[in-house]
Amino acid sequence: MNAITLQNVxxxxxxxxxxxxxxxxxxxxxxxxxxxxxxxxxxxxLRMIAGLEDPNDGEISTKDRIxxxxxxxxxxxxxxxxxxxxxxSYALWPHMNVSKxxxxxxxxxxxxxxxxxxxxxxxxxxVQMKGYETRYPSELSGGQQQRVALARMIASETGIxxxxxxxxxxxxxLRVDMRSELKHLHQTLGATTVxxxxxxxxxxxxxxxxxxxxKGRIMQFDTPAEIYHRPKxxxxxxxxxxxxxxxxxxxxKKRDASKVFLENKxxxxxVSSSATALSLADGTEVILAIRPENIRIGSPVQGKPSVPxxxxxxxxxxxxxxxxxxxxxxxxxVKVSGFVEYVIDDEIHLEFDSNSILxxxxxTEELITH
Amino acid sequence: MKxxxxxxxxxxxxxxxxxxxxxxxxxxxxxxIVPFLRMIYTTFTYQGYDLRLKRDAVEGAFTLFHYMRVxxxxxxxxxxxxxxxxxxxxxxxxxxxxxxxxxIFAWIFVRTDIPHKKFFQTVITIPYMIPSWVIALVWVLFxxxxxxxxxxxxxxxxxxxxxxxxxxxxxxxxxxxxxLHYYAYTFLMISGALxxxxxxxxxxxxxxxxxxxHVLMKITFPLVLPALGSSFVLTFTRSMGTFGxxxxxxxxxxxxxxxxxxxxxxxxxNVGDAFVLALVLIVLAVxxxxxxxxxxxxxxxxxxxxxxxxxxxxxxxxxxxxxxxxFLSVFLILVIVLPLIMLILxxxxxxxxxxxxxxxxxxxxxxxxDPMISSGQKGIMKNEGIIRAMFNSxxxxxxxxxxxxxxxxxxxxxxxxxxxxxxxxxxxxxxFAPYVFPGIAFAAIYLGMFSQxxxxxxxxxxxxxxxxxxxxxxxxPFSSRSGISAIMQIDASLxxxxxxxxxxxxxxxxxxxxxxxxxxxxxxxxxTFITSVRELSLVILLVTPKTELLTTMIFAYKTQEQTQHVxxxxxxxxxxxxxxxxLIRLVSLKSKYKTIDIG
Ligand SMILES: Nc1ncnc2c1ncn2[C@@H]1O[C@H](COP(=O)(O)OP(=O)(O)OP(=O)(O)O)[C@@H](O)[C@H]1O
Ligand SMILES: [Mg+2]
Numbered sequence: 001m002n003a004i005t006l007q008n009v010x011x012x013x014x015x016x017x018x019x020x021x022x023x024x025x026x027x028x029x030x031x032x033x034x035x036x037x038x039x040x041x042x043x044x045x046l047r048m049i050a051g052l053e054d055p056n057d058g059e060i061s062t063k064d065r066i067x068x069x070x071x072x073x074x075x076x077x078x079x080x081x082x083x084x085x086x087x088x089s090y091a092l093w094p095h096m097n098v099s100k101x102x103x104x105x106x107x108x109x110x111x112x113x114x115x116x117x118x119x120x121x122x123x124x125x126x127v128q129m130k131g132y133e134t135r136y137p138s139e140l141s142g143g144q145q146q147r148v149a150l151a152r153m154i155a156s157e158t159g160i161x162x163x164x165x166x167x168x169x170x171x172x173x174l175r176v177d178m179r180s181e182l183k184h185l186h187q188t189l190g191a192t193t194v195x196x197x198x199x200x201x202x203x204x205x206x207x208x209x210x211x212x213x214x215k216g217r218i219m220q221f222d223t224p225a226e227i228y229h230r231p232k233x234x235x236x237x238x239x240x241x242x243x244x245x246x247x248x249x250x251x252x253k254k255r256d257a258s259k260v261f262l263e264n265k266x267x268x269x270x271v272s273s274s275a276t277a278l279s280l281a282d283g284t285e286v287i288l289a290i291r292p293e294n295i296r297i298g299s300p301v302q303g304k305p306s307v308p309x310x311x312x313x314x315x316x317x318x319x320x321x322x323x324x325x326x327x328x329x330x331x332x333x334v335k336v337s338g339f340v341e342y343v344i345d346d347e348i349h350l351e352f353d354s355n356s357i358l359x360x361x362x363x364t365e366e367l368i369t370h
Numbered sequence: 371m372k373x374x375x376x377x378x379x380x381x382x383x384x385x386x387x388x389x390x391x392x393x394x395x396x397x398x399x400x401x402x403i404v405p406f407l408r409m410i411y412t413t414f415t416y417q418g419y420d421l422r423l424k425r426d427a428v429e430g431a432f433t434l435f436h437y438m439r440v441x442x443x444x445x446x447x448x449x450x451x452x453x454x455x456x457x458x459x460x461x462x463x464x465x466x467x468x469x470x471x472x473x474i475f476a477w478i479f480v481r482t483d484i485p486h487k488k489f490f491q492t493v494i495t496i497p498y499m500i501p502s503w504v505i506a507l508v509w510v511l512f513x514x515x516x517x518x519x520x521x522x523x524x525x526x527x528x529x530x531x532x533x534x535x536x537x538x539x540x541x542x543x544x545x546x547x548x549x550l551h552y553y554a555y556t557f558l559m560i561s562g563a564l565x566x567x568x569x570x571x572x573x574x575x576x577x578x579x580x581x582x583x584h585v586l587m588k589i590t591f592p593l594v595l596p597a598l599g600s601s602f603v604l605t606f607t608r609s610m611g612t613f614g615x616x617x618x619x620x621x622x623x624x625x626x627x628x629x630x631x632x633x634x635x636x637x638x639x640n641v642g643d644a645f646v647l648a649l650v651l652i653v654l655a656v657x658x659x660x661x662x663x664x665x666x667x668x669x670x671x672x673x674x675x676x677x678x679x680x681x682x683x684x685x686x687x688x689x690x691x692x693x694x695x696x697f698l699s700v701f702l703i704l705v706i707v708l709p710l711i712m713l714i715l716x717x718x719x720x721x722x723x724x725x726x727x728x729x730x731x732x733x734x735x736x737x738x739x740d741p742m743i744s745s746g747q748k749g750i751m752k753n754e755g756i757i758r759a760m761f762n763s764x765x766x767x768x769x770x771x772x773x774x775x776x777x778x779x780x781x782x783x784x785x786x787x788x789x790x791x792x793x794x795x796x797x798x799x800x801x802f803a804p805y806v807f808p809g810i811a812f813a814a815i816y817l818g819m820f821s822q823x824x825x826x827x828x829x830x831x832x833x834x835x836x837x838x839x840x841x842x843x844x845x846x847p848f849s850s851r852s853g854i855s856a857i858m859q860i861d862a863s864l865x866x867x868x869x870x871x872x873x874x875x876x877x878x879x880x881x882x883x884x885x886x887x888x889x890x891x892x893x894x895x896x897x898t899f900i901t902s903v904r905e906l907s908l909v910i911l912l913v914t915p916k917t918e919l920l921t922t923m924i925f926a927y928k929t930q931e932q933t934q935h936v937x938x939x940x941x942x943x944x945x946x947x948x949x950x951x952x953l954i955r956l957v958s959l960k961s962k963y964k965t966i967d968i969g
Contacts, residue, residue: 052866104873
């Protein structure tokens with residue numbers, strides 16, 4: 001059952017096409033993230049669902065009604081869409097105290113005084129902000145303001161939560177804390193959540209499914225694992241993962257039916273152990289992609305994909321160490337766990353995990369599957 | 371067709387900014403655009419007045435008669451050239467004087483370590499709050515001579531110095547008195563600009579080896595040049611189009627400027643020619659505004675009067691301190707203290723040019739009617755006419771302040787919510803249009819337009835409502851600007867978060883937008899109050915004995931040469947303005963909401 005459906009939704013701001021013929025089906029109760037670089041249309045998409053922005057074309061509907069369709073002449077104003085929305089700036093009303101901020105929307109819903117009070121009480125309890133009822137927003141820390149905004153959204157019990165980069169104004173430590181709180185909250189409330197972020201780590205940790213967007217279009221719509229391990233195109237591969245995925249451009253060199261190499265002017269890698277590589281024609285221009293954690297530093301083994309390189313930089317960060325190695329114009333990053341020391345300019349050997357190698361078509365930038 | 375219509379209607383219903391746009395476009399068409407078109411139409415048709423001059427004319431028929439008369443006839447010299455040159459000369463003289471004074475004060479208060487800054491700054495801007503023509507009244511009190519205006523002024527009667535006509539009336543006193551009003555305006559603008567200049571820029575120049583005068587010429591001056599240029603243009607247009615002072619100091623010697631010429635023509639019912647002159651004045655004002663916008667960029671076209679305070683290092687005045695303090699004190703005494711004292715004193719004197727103790731009287735304040743004095747006018751405190759005028763002025767001020775503040779906020783909401791669209795730009799521009807309409811001509815149009823029922827509006831001829839209406843429309847440029855800036859300061863997400871909470875528009879406006887724009891709302895209201903109670907040219911044609919205001923009362927007494935009543939009623943008006951001013955200061959002192967600091 002789809003909680004929200006977008007069909008062919010387009011939004012232009014003058015010359016700029018912010019969202020371009022977008023189709024999206026959001027399942028009931030799922031945590032869905034819109035992920036993409038700045039300006040790719042995430043916020044605009046979210047605002048169109050909420051009704052704060054009207055599409056130029058297309059249809060938006062929930063499971064029981066159409067919210068927006070020019071063709072069918074249906075328009076439900078944002079006030080009646082029954083969706084919670086959390087703004088990047090929190091948008092707490094500065095002249096009202098915490099409990100008034102939460103109760104104002106409830107009072108419009110014709111709930112009884114007791115009902116309003118008990119809901120305010122409950123949601124503040126849920127976000128661990130009991131005792132702050134009479135504080136004004138300017139008297140709260142950023143994290144506390146964020147909790148109040150969250151409480152205000154939960155209180156209306158709408159079943160659909162829309163959140164626009166709610167964690168982006170928090171410091172790094174608090175952000176990690178709030179991630180687990182959001183995830184916990186989602187699991188206890190079961191509300192359909194559409195979450196916007198440009199932080200790929202946040203998207204991977206929180207989501208059931210992720211929509212990767214670029215220039216108003218969907219690049220890939222999948223589970224976090226699929227997005228991470230099998231990016232459909234170069235854009236997704238590059239955007240997701242930290243440190244970023246290693247890319248080596250070259251062409252396929254077939255020595256014989258079972259001996260295939262990826263070559264460019266600096267490198268020659270034996271990729272015979274990759275089934276995909278075997279299926280490619282001789283001379284095909286491709287981009288080899290491999291995540292830093294799928295590379296080992298070791299010694300050359302016959303028939304396995306590997307490449308020599310020179311240590312360029314070593315960046316330990318406690319639980320892991322990133323080693324950058326260079327070979328001609330190609331640069332590769334390797335992630336190994338723990339503190340590891342290498343000497344700059346030493347020659348090392350990089351060994352790729354055959355199962356983790358991906359190939360992208362150089363011209364279409366699409367993932368090559370066989 | 372049907373779904374399309376339903377779609378449009380349901381969208382329109384949930385978009386208050388669109389409903390408001392439509393509303394404003396309709397109302398503005400009635401109250402601003404139609405009057406302006408009527409004005410143009412009038413200039414192209416024969417009017418009743420013209421029939422005497424031209425036998426074969428048919429009232430209402432198309433003609434270029436008025437344009438021929440104003441631009442190319444024997445009367446061109448008297449109707450157009452002279453008033454136009456006078457206006458330009460007045461504008462130029464006033465602007466130069468105001469700029470010199472304003473720059474000096476701005477420099478002293480922003481850039482030096484002069485003591486008692488706050489106090490001096492407050493006092494020095496007083497002339498800006500009071501009507502510009504009050505200074506002209508004081509001038510008359512001092513420099514009148516007994517050849518033209520009846521009794522002699524203080525200088526002649528106390529010191530025995532004969533005052534030549536050119537010093538008593540005409541160009542010179544007009545420029546001086548208006549200059550002493552407008553310097554406060556240029557001071558506010560220039561000091562605002564000076565304050566935004568980081569003194570580090572100047573220090574960098576000094577470090578680089580520039581001399582102090584070089585720093586001033588090469589760094590400071592170019593940086594404030596846009597502000598100087600803009601205050602020049604704005605002061606020039608405003609002083610050129612002002613009515614009160616040239617009426618008081620120019621008319622007795624038949625020194626006409628464009629506004630007084632328009633007034634004279636309308637008084638003699640020659641509206642066709644008057645409106646041609648009004649159009650000339652409008653064209654001049656629009657040109658000046660366009661030049662100004664070009665100069666400082668459209669976005670800053672309304673010069674903001676406050677700037678962010680940088681770490682400005684005040685210059686040490688050292689040995690010059692006593693000199694500058696003396697200059698300030700003498701200036702304040704001559705321009706503010708002494709005039710005020712003499713204004714008060716003059717209302718306690720029986721025979722105008724006699725300042726001896728036995729000539730003192732309280733008759734003009736609390737006396738009963740005496741046929742021998744002031745044509746039997748009662749003292750100000752007992753005078754029903756004056757009390758009614760006072761009541762009317764306050765009523766006008768309060769009503770227009772409240773309505774203008776609300777309308778301005780609604781305009782601001784509409785413009786900001788529709789930002790970037792043609793509708794928003796149109797509404798903003800039309801709301802600003804009354805700024806360039808000469809008050810007298812605007813009033814003459816309204817008088818004609820509302821003498822019969824007009825559209826849904828009943829005949830308003832001679833009513834107080836007409837006065838309120840025209841004052842509100844004339845205040846729109848200011849109130850829409852402050853409404854726009856008030857709404858701009860409220861982050862859009864604050865209303866949107868209420869939208870997503872299902873809170874309907876009226877409730878959002880009442881509980882969120884209104885409280886968040888409160889501080890600007892109140893100070894805007896009080897400023898509008900002051901502007902409205904000191905309005906003269908706009909209302910002088912519209913008042914009737916029942917709807918008389920303090921300002922028009924002062925002018926009426928002036929034409930009857932009842933000096934004590936003129937000055938007494940002026941004091942009442944000043945008192946009201948000062949009280950409002952004190953209120954403004956109290957309101958802006960009250961703490962505002964701390965905005966949430968993010969990131
Ligand atoms: N109100 C607007 N007027 C004009 N252009 C707009 C408006 N809102 C968004 N845009 C444009 O539409 C595009 C998409 O904007 P959007 O805010 O949806 O991006 P985003 O993905 O949320 O980016 P970010 O991560 O920076 O928040 C951008 O090019 C933006 O400049
Ligand atoms: Mg965004």
